[in-house]
Amino acid sequence: MYRIRPLALEKSKMNSIDFKPQKNVRVLNLPFPKGRVISIGDVHGCLEELEQLLVKLEITMEDCVVLLGDLVDRGPDSEGVVQLVKTMSQVGDVHCVLGNHDEKCVRYHYHVLKNKEDSKYKNPMRCPGAYNELSEPSIEFLAKAPHAIFMDNKDTKEPYSLCFVHAGLSPALFNQPASAFIRNRHFTRNVKNNKIVPVKSVEINDVWFVPEGSHPWHHFFNGQFTVVYGHSVYYSPEIINNTIGIDGGCCFGGGCLRAWVKPPVGSSCFVEVASRTAT
Ligand SMILES: [Mn+2]
DSSP states (O other), X not given: OOOOXXXXXXXXXXXXXXXXXXXXXXXXXXOOOSXXXXXXXXXXXXXXXXXXXXXXXXXXXTOEXXXXXXXXSSSSOHHHHHHHHHHHHHHXXXXXXXXXXXXXXXXXXXXXXXXHHOXXXXXXXXXXXXXXXXXXXXXXXXXXXXXXXXXXXXXXXXXXXXXXXXXXXXXXXXXXXXXXXXXXXXXXXXTTTOOEEEOOOEEETTEEEOOTTEEEGGGSOXXXXXXXXXXXXXXXXXXXXXXXXOOOBTTSTTOEEEXXXXXXXXXXXXXXXXXXXXX
């Protein structure tokens, strides 16, 4: 049986900038493509919207497509989305970073496999929503997804380097643990030592609350490259401090599935399809 390590060790090659990933962080370095760089926000099982967006984008073999993770959960067809992305990645320059919902299914599966080996082993997790919909090959595909994808503009004519992550980068700490790439949200400045530290948000009746004086991670970001991320829903693109948040909340009613499109020359733009889910 295929063994899945939730966070497999892989040596990173991301040394050319001030970014030293920890050893269980998977970083994929990609060259800038000949064609466009196209990044797509959280799909969350919304297969129809993904298909519609791909048609609208008229993707060619020269384009590089990066999905920002959270392919699964919430929407109607998690397995269909993973299968489509997997097939695309086998034929074209198509990649996907790991999202927190994807990682949860992978981690749950790890415990299921341990339980199969030893029936006394108790799975400590609750079964994630999408887990029972997913085939084992799909879970294996998600398990291999990198935490970050980096395109270095060194020795190219590109004006900036690009980093793709699901949730974000710790503003003052690039050397962040694997879980931060897929869960980062709010930070605050610690008044005692002036350090920027993550804060916990609390969910009450579907509304998330954060302590006063905390801000999304990208408000503190000062990296010398552009970060494109998903995870936090913005009904119009969130562009601050070299960061671009593109999750349009497709799986929630009234949102959209959004792509950020950077052509080889000229300005970038956004392409959207409306969410099919009613509000
Ligand atoms: Mn997420």
